[in-house]
Amino acid sequence: AQSVAQPEDQVNVAEGNPLTVKCTYSVSGNPYLFWYVQYPNRGLQFLLKYITGDNLVKGSYGFEAEFNKSQTSFHLKKPSALVSDSALYFCAVRGLDTGRRALTFGSGTRLQVQP
Amino acid sequence: DVKVTQSSRYLVKRTGEKVFLECVQDMDHENMFWYRQDPGLGLRLIYFSYDVKMKEKGDIPEGYSVSREKKERFSLILESASTNQTSMYLCATQTGERNEQFFGPGTRLTVL
Numbered sequence: 001a002q003s004v005a006q007p008e009d010q011v012n013v014a015e016g017n018p019l020t021v022k023c024t025y026s027v028s029g030n031p032y033l034f035w036y037v038q039y040p041n042r043g044l045q046f047l048l049k050y051i052t053g054d055n056l057v058k059g060s061y062g063f064e065a066e067f068n069k070s071q072t073s074f075h076l077k078k079p080s081a082l083v084s085d086s087a088l089y090f091c092a093v094r095g096l097d098t099g100r101r102a103l104t105f106g107s108g109t110r111l112q113v114q115p
Numbered sequence: 116d117v118k119v120t121q122s123s124r125y126l127v128k129r130t131g132e133k134v135f136l137e138c139v140q141d142m143d144h145e146n147m148f149w150y151r152q153d154p155g156l157g158l159r160l161i162y163f164s165y166d167v168k169m170k171e172k173g174d175i176p177e178g179y180s181v182s183r184e185k186k187e188r189f190s191l192i193l194e195s196a197s198t199n200q201t202s203m204y205l206c207a208t209q210t211g212e213r214n215e216q217f218f219g220p221g222t223r224l225t226v227l
Contacts, residue, residue, distance in 0.1 A: 009155070034215060043119070043205060043218035044158075051213050090157060094212075101165060102148060102173060103216065107157040 004106035027095030119219035138206030
């Protein structure tokens, strides 16, 4: 079985400050990891993914994420938050060795950036 | 750009009705997925299809069925809608196992 935990329902940060949205995962074997963002009344948009290679992955809108195999984490980060980053963020995983084709998503973290 | 469209943004149905949700993609992706999104539960996989006429159950298939007669179209069917199927339904497509999924705008279904 594969699973994703996003321990924070909501993260509040002031504009201009760095932000972190946490994600830990559980899979058999090596993981494919993804972050998606959902703006109000919209579908999910892809932000970034980790497949293999460098542990620090850069994505859209200045976001990046760090893959940490020993801690089974894939936290989303941005050096300087914008009010327009306020949205719902989902982490997702697919294990390479599970035979499962589909992604498993976390419960989501709402990011609120205050002006 | 990949375009994934869903037949309705908002839908209101009555208990016991048969409901069809349609998803169409324009990028020739072999994999298509149906999820439901509920607050605090994230996205849960209902069904997916990896080829025409091929389907596999996801994590919560009870009360749902699917149809994929053409590669670009994947339909979700609620045989007899119930109030606990009130939710946001999201369709997604994917090509290749390393690649991201592309999502439609979602259908917010209310069953009264």
